[in-house]
Amino acid sequence: MTTPSREAHFRALLEAAPDAVVITDGDGNIVLVNVQTERLFGYARRDLIGRPVEILVPERLHDRHVGHRLGFVAAPRVRPMGEGLELSGRRADGSEFPIAISLSPADTDEGTLVIAAIRDVTRAKQAEKEVRDRETRFRALLEAAPDAIVIADTQGRIELVNAQTERLFGYSRDRLIGQPIEILVPERIRRGHVAYRDAFIAAPRVRPMGENRELFGQRADGSEFPVEISLSPVHTEQGTLIIAAVRDVTDRQRARHEIETLNERLLRDNTELAAVNKELESFSYSVSHDLRAPLRAIDGFSQALLEDSADQLDDTGRDYLNRVRRAAQRMGVLIDDLIMLSRVTRADMHLRQVDLSALAQGIAEDLRARDPARMADFAITGGLTAQCDARLIQIVLENLLGNAWKFTAGRTPTRIEFGSCRQDKGEAYFIRDNGAGFDMAHADQLFRAFQRLHDAARFPGTGIGLATVQRIVTKHGGRIWAAGEVDKGATFYFTLE
Structure with missing residues (x-):
């Protein structure tokens, strides 16, 4: 038997406990509870003493709980709180809530008692759910990313990849997880890549994609291809992780090469065009000056002949001279029009x-x-x-x-x-x-x-x-x-x- 002073001391400790404490006998009847039990379950202790402990368990779980209780009494041992079981409690109003329980057997003069410390883990479960939800969203975003995403630790070991990484590099993610990230780098530059990686870990910062460096990836079949990589350090409880977004820029480089080739061709064409334009200018000048002079002479001398020698010409001769003048004048108009057409083509x-x-x-x-x-x-x-x-x-x-x-x-x-x-x-x-x-x-x-x-x-x-x-x-x-x-x-x- 415990002395009154020791019993008082025990009850004081029981009432001061932060968790609900429920003590039952070998038959599962409640013999003692503390004030936290009253607050947690909504019962007065007088309504609990002498009642089967299943009163605190949802009815749908009564049979299962009786089996667990009998198994524990048959082989009692200390069971730490949160030992891998999903447990629920039931309040006086019938509402359920998640709990964690630690069990300890206590041998007394009246027999073995079972001390159960019960903790409401609603907030912890909610926090766990939020963590799971965030992880689910993160993984969904990771898989939806248009680029290959590779997440590695500070030792360069791959911890996570997305589906685009599998498609781009030709590896299954099972083959990549735990491998050094250099598996995705051509062998000829792996040593240099390790140096770059160590330098980044020493001074991590966000590095935008395409930051003035020629980079290459290597597929599972050994083929190489040009890539752009953005790097972002992320600090977690487990340490710093490096998120690498990898983009295949083969098409872009091909397009850039084609543009450069076209620009070179355009430069050559422009040089040739400038030479042609210069020749056209020379031709236009020649047409404008060298051809006009004889045309003006033909027209002028024909007019002078008509005016000075009209009486020596018959009607046919005068008609011929008028035709010559009209042809010369028409040729002058044609030259003007051709020069206009040429100038329009070259005009700014x-x-x-x-x-x-x-x-x-x-x-x-x-x-x-x-x-x-x-x-x-x-x-x-x-x-x-x-x-x-x-x-x-x-x-x-x-x-x-x-x-x-x-x-x-x-x-x-x-x-x-x-x-x-x-x-x-x-x-x-x-x-x-x-x-x-x-x-x-x-x-x-x-x-x-x-x-x-x-x-x-x-x-x-x-x-x-x-x-x-x-x-x-x-x-x-x-x-x-x-x-x-x-x-x-x-x-x-x-x-x-």
């Missing part, structure tokens, strides 16, 4: 917002001024603007409006329109007339140099104008096309982007 572009309506209005007024007797109606839509080269677009409108003016000669009433319309790829501008028109069967010849679809005697020209217009429109990144019908007019459309 200066883009700005241009008022197309104002340009068209000015050209229309110039055309009227040249032939004030003609009755022509110009319908020019106001407010049409475009981002373009003002000087070049002036040439486009002069040619198109000039053609409309030329091919409506003799039409009463004459109507020429300038406007815009919507196309699949944006805005298109158009110039429409009610003149001679053309046969759509020959539309593909309209923009070829020296191609004419009409009688030169009735509609004079060199056939260079529309070719020049097409060059300018194409130079702006646009396109030009036409629609027409013989004697019912024509419409020319163009875009500038």
Whole structure:
């Protein structure tokens, strides 16, 4: 028997215990509890004393618990708290909660007693769940990563990889876990890689991908490929881990090589083009000066002959000389047009917002001024603007409006329109007339140099104008096309982007 003083001391220790303490006899009946038991389970101790301990166990587990209890009484031993069992307690209100229990047998004069220390582990279980959830999310993110992810310890041993690593390097993750990370590095540079790794461990920092270093990986079959790697140190309770994101840059390097090759080719082409342009400039200068001189001489001497010796020529002679003069003059116009076409091809572009309506209005007024007797109606839509080269677009409108003016000669009433319309790829501008028109069967010849679809005697020209217009429109990144019908007019459309 314990003395009163020893019993008082025991009960004081029992009440001061941080865990709920339940003492049962060999039959599983409760003989003593502390205040923490009352708080934890919601029972008054008088309602527990003498009751089977199963009162504190969920009903669905009663039979199992009786078996565990009898087994413990048959072979009692100290069982530490949290010894791998998932246990639950039941409060007075019927609610359940997770618990951990330590068991200790105590031999007394009345027989063997079992001392159970019970701890509510709800928070611990919740913390464990949160850890598991975080780990699950982490693994999900790891597997969803577009790059190969390799996690290693400070000794360079691989601890974790994702599916992309398996695909990229051709190893199963079982073959990689625990291996030195140099297994993924070509043998010829493994020694150097160890030095780099040790230096990084000595001063770990986030290193962005592609940080000015040529890196290579080696697949399970021994083949090498270029990679970019970003490194991030992560400090954990188990020590520092290194997270490496590995990206295959084979396609990028191939594309870079192709771009470099194209740039070199472009440089050569530009050099050749510059030489061609220089030759064209020389040719244009030669045409402009060396050919004009004899043409002016032919025209001038023919005119002088007509004026000074007209009485010595018959009608046929005078007709021949007039034909010579017209041919020389036409050749001069053709030279001017060819030089214009050449200059358009080589001209630099200066883009700005241009008022197309104002340009068209000015050209229309110039055309009227040249032939004030003609009755022509110009319908020019106001407010049409475009981002373009003002000087070049002036040439486009002069040619198109000039053609409309030329091919409506003799039409009463004459109507020429300038406007815009919507196309699949944006805005298109158009110039429409009610003149001679053309046969759509020959539309593909309209923009070829020296191609004419009409009688030169009735509609004079060199056939260079529309070719020049097409060059300018194409130079702006646009396109030009036409629609027409013989004697019912024509419409020319163009875009500038």
